[in-house]
Amino acid sequence: MAQELTQPKIRKAVELTSPTGRQSPGAGKRTKAVLISNIGLVLFGAAFLLPLLWLVLASVDSQASFALKIPHITLGNFRQALANGGTDALLNSLVLALVATLLSTTAASLAAYALVRHRIPWKGPFLLFVLFLTAIPMSILIIPVYEMYVTLGWLSIVPSAVFLAVTSLPYEIWLLKNYIEALPEELEEAARVENASTSQILLRIVLPLALPGIGAAAIFGFVNAWGSFIVPLVLISSSSQTTGPVAIFNFLAASDIHYGDLAAFSLLYSIPIFLIYLGMSRLFVGGFVLRGAMKG
């Protein structure tokens, strides 16, 4: 963070000390480097675009197939995709993701606050354990969790959301721990002097200050649950509770694939994630935290 802030100053200082830096001997070399970089970026950009291009074109093509071609423009695919159970699947995904987000973010915020501000036995080892868990892809525990849920009769949407909450919990704790650590403690001390209770301090002082961090944690939890495929596939037994990704899988496994509808549905299912990231980049211009970005 601090380094990022000083960066423009350094840049300016470098330019001041070598005012002719850009035009002097290295100038030809420099334009060559820019050219090579641009060519590389265009090639990679085009290659990365290809699968997306098909998805977008097929979604508005009334005669869509796997071939990449000029579409016969229609919006019927989107209508079809939403009519054939698509709306329900998206709503189920929304419920699943919201429950998981609410649970994980609440638990992570409270735990992170206690870990930063309170004296807790074995705090160090516990934090290392949390960091360890951020690296463990917890979906590999799907079989034991399935067996537990079968025994408890829990194979439905809300218990699945609880497991998804756990899969994002360690990273959210870690993220919020780092965020709360950076908040000034003076305000809380002042409130304590005024005899504010712990819950008052949390709600009136810590919550508003930590809101951007909590927002980032919530976004991580939501994206994690919204995108999960194996968890709802295994842990939700009722077909009326099918979520978006499982619906895509079922469409694809059907004997006659409606390419256009499936492409349209995949886009509809992906759009919330793009919107969330777009909103996030507006909210946290500058020193933002992407998964792993602040782990180093």
Next chain:
Amino acid sequence: MAAEDEALERTAAFETVGGFPLPSGPRLDREPYRWQSVVLLGPALLLLLGLFVVPALYAFYLGFTNLNLLGATATHFQFTGSANLKTLIHDSTFFGSLSTTGVFALGSVIGAVVVGMLLALALRTGSRIVGVVAGGIVVVCWMMPAVSAAFAWYATTTGGGTVASLLGSPNLDVLASSPLLVVVVANIWSQVGFVMVVFGAGLRNIPLEVLEAARMESATAWQSFWRITLPIMRPLVTTTVIIVLLLSLANFSLIYIMTQGGPGTATDILPIYSYQQGFTFDNLAYGALVGDALVVCATVIALIYVRASRVKV
């Protein structure tokens, strides 16, 4: 009266060491434990205990039972000792799956890290507009939910898809002819954005004076990358490699949607083999044991990750 009692108690609380009074009772030089901590930590601890620690231990127990998905042993399963382990040792599909997992994970890591680094470097030197567009595309690919990405890649690489028509032979099915390569490329495609963003942030933190100094000494771009940029970014590269490795190791969605582990066992990485044993072939206990192998691998790598992160807590 009460005040006198209190005063008396206070004097009684003083012990003397070497003639000096020593206060007993709560220490004031450090914060006391608070009961609120239990309430605050409670939900997180309960969730981690119930749905991580317990299932992780349960997974190891299940691996040594005769649990099935359906039938009599679905509810009344027993401990069968090392029976499953013996099957595992002679299971050539398992070892095939293990090596497929290795190829898939390593291929993904190398591809994602190399391409991610190239893109991060190119974004720094290239023109702004080109960078915004190309970088934007790569980031969108990364954000795309795994299942949508898998479907797009399936459609692109299957017979009659985009790749076939670009190569001029519409019936070419690259997904069937070189499935492992295709899923590795698809996985790289969906991870590069993350690597690029992380490395981009890392590159911004390299002091410009250092690179400027190297240029003064007429170091080539190649030299300053290997001798300056890379050594400074080494911790970041290490942690990124581990994250991509673990994400690839546990990949399920991408491959399951694209090939379901096939054709044959060509893309049958451990998470898929475990799932199939459990939920397709009815053999939950054996699936759990295969999953345990994965848990062990992930644990070792995650421990390396904790060490490499060098956090002070």
